[in-house]
Amino acid sequence: MTYLPSADHDDLRSVVRELAEERIVPRAAEIDQRAEFPWDLKELLAGQDLLGTCFEERHGGTALDGVAQCIVVEEIARADATTSLIPIVQKLGSLPILLAGNDEQKDRYFPRLASGEWLIAFGLTEAAAGSDVSANRMRAKRDGDSYLLRGSKRFITHGSVANVLTVFALTDPDAGGRKGMSAFIVETDTPGFSSPRLEHKMGIRGSPTAELNFDDVRVPAANRLGDEGDGFKIAMATLDRSRLGIAAQAVGIAQGALDAAVAYAAERAQFGQRVVDFQGIQFMLADMASGTEAARQLTYAAAARVDANATDLPYWTSSAKLVAGDTAMRVTTDAVQVLGGYGYINEYPVERMMRDAKITQLYEGTQQIQRLVIARQVLQRAGVAKRASS
Numbered sequence: 001m002t003y004l005p006s007a008d009h010d011d012l013r014s015v016v017r018e019l020a021e022e023r024i025v026p027r028a029a030e031i032d033q034r035a036e037f038p039w040d041l042k043e044l045l046a047g048q049d050l051l052g053t054c055f056e057e058r059h060g061g062t063a064l065d066g067v068a069q070c071i072v073v074e075e076i077a078r079a080d081a082t083t084s085l086i087p088i089v090q091k092l093g094s095l096p097i098l099l100a101g102n103d104e105q106k107d108r109y110f111p112r113l114a115s116g117e118w119l120i121a122f123g124l125t126e127a128a129a130g131s132d133v134s135a136n137r138m139r140a141k142r143d144g145d146s147y148l149l150r151g152s153k154r155f156i157t158h159g160s161v162a163n164v165l166t167v168f169a170l171t172d173p174d175a176g177g178r179k180g181m182s183a184f185i186v187e188t189d190t191p192g193f194s195s196p197r198l199e200h201k202m203g204i205r206g207s208p209t210a211e212l213n214f215d216d217v218r219v220p221a222a223n224r225l226g227d228e229g230d231g232f233k234i235a236m237a238t239l240d241r242s243r244l245g246i247a248a249q250a251v252g253i254a255q256g257a258l259d260a261a262v263a264y265a266a267e268r269a270q271f272g273q274r275v276v277d278f279q280g281i282q283f284m285l286a287d288m289a290s291g292t293e294a295a296r297q298l299t300y301a302a303a304a305r306v307d308a309n310a311t312d313l314p315y316w317t318s319s320a321k322l323v324a325g326d327t328a329m330r331v332t333t334d335a336v337q338v339l340g341g342y343g344y345i346n347e348y349p350v351e352r353m354m355r356d357a358k359i360t361q362l363y364e365g366t367q368q369i370q371r372l373v374i375a376r377q378v379l380q381r382a383g384v385a386k387r388a389s390s
């Protein structure tokens with residue numbers, strides 16, 4: 001299973017980096033300050049075919065391999081974490097359809113998602129059901145050839161700007177979240193759907209995080225993904241793969257902070273010498289660089305496992321997200337330290353990067369949940385996993 005980037009991957013990185021430096025870096029501080037979704041950059045990414053990387057060519061996508069998809073996210077996140085969520089969530093929302101959709105559903109939605117004409121969001125979390133997905137309460141009641149969706153979702157990235165959602169709701173409340181939940185494709189112009197509120201956040205401030213309300217939203221039965229009761233399985237299979245995007249985002253944020261720290265330290269002088277020439281600073285830069293590289297290589301190794309549909313892919317993607325998220329938090333915090341007081345003010349980008357990094361330890365499963373996934377696989381491999389009680 002090879003995962004070392006090829007010359008094609010290097011070329012892709014150069015192209016995306018140039019685009020990001022020219023067009024995204026100059027917008028990043030403003031997006032953060034105004035907390036506005038960057039529609040202009042969504043158009044830019046769509047125009048460059050960077051929102052269709054996970055879709056097949058027959059649907060208008062570019063069908064990039066996993067490492068290439070990570071490189072795209074990484075290079076955008078190096079410039080601006082908010083903007084990197086546009087391709088990340090385009091894939092996150094589409095994964096339930098990629099994994100469990102039929103041809104009719106794929107043919108109907110993927111061309112508009114691959115071109116970036118439409119945005120999609122992934123609606124799983126509820127106010128009382130975060131880490132414990134099985135505690136979901138939203139209902140989907142069968143009514144003839146359709147379902148009526150009633151309930152609400154919380155913390156849904158792009159929920160207020162998406163044209164379509166993949167949403168999880170209970171079709172059999174008595175069976176509970178694990179066995180009684182089903183997945184649906186919901187168009188957001190359906191009567192009864194609303195997005196009443198956005199969160200005020202510490203970081204990724206231009207990315208709208210929405211509360212969603214469903215007041216008897218009528219969804220055709222043809223929009224159900226898989227069978228009734230498949231929802232939990234589809235949600236878990238989605239997150240097992242989508243975590244890779246967050247790992248790549250974290251690597252990109254860390255790289256952006258490292259590069260900003262090196263550039264600043266090479267310019268700033270104290271005690272009659274450049275800050276970058278103090279060995280104490282060089283040791284910090286060395287730790288930041290080696291940690292970022294380790295996270296990057298683990299992320300690519302996980303990407304290869306996802307491409308191969310390896311049975312132990314959750315071990316790899318959770319490990320990548322855990323290591324990369326913690327690395328991004330540490331590296332961005334150290335970048336603020338390297339810049340001294342200037343790191344703490346918004347004249348430089350590292351304070352924004354530090355605020356942005358935090359979310360990579362929280363969403364698509366907190367770091368504690370990644371450890372649960374990894375530990376489960378470790379115990380299984382060792383043959384010492386607890387048996388399910390009958």
Ligand SMILES: Cc1cc2nc3c(=O)[nH]c(=O)nc-3n(C[C@H](O)[C@H](O)[C@H](O)COP(=O)(O)OP(=O)(O)OC[C@H]3O[C@@H](n4cnc5c(N)ncnc54)[C@H](O)[C@@H]3O)c2cc1C
Pocket residue numbers: 121122123124125129130131132154155156157158201209359362363364365366367368369372
């Ligand atoms: C900005 C943002 C964007 C998001 N985007 C989306 C989205 O697009 N779609 C979506 O569906 N959701 C989204 N989420 C939801 C996100 O995935 C959840 O916030 C996350 O899974 C954690 O759930 P929670 O916030 O309810 O925390 P809780 O589950 O309440 O956790 C609280 C604390 O308890 C710990 N904990 C919980 N269970 C355990 C355990 N078994 N063992 C040890 N520790 C545990 C957690 O690690 C955490 O430290 C988003 C969240 C945010 C903040």
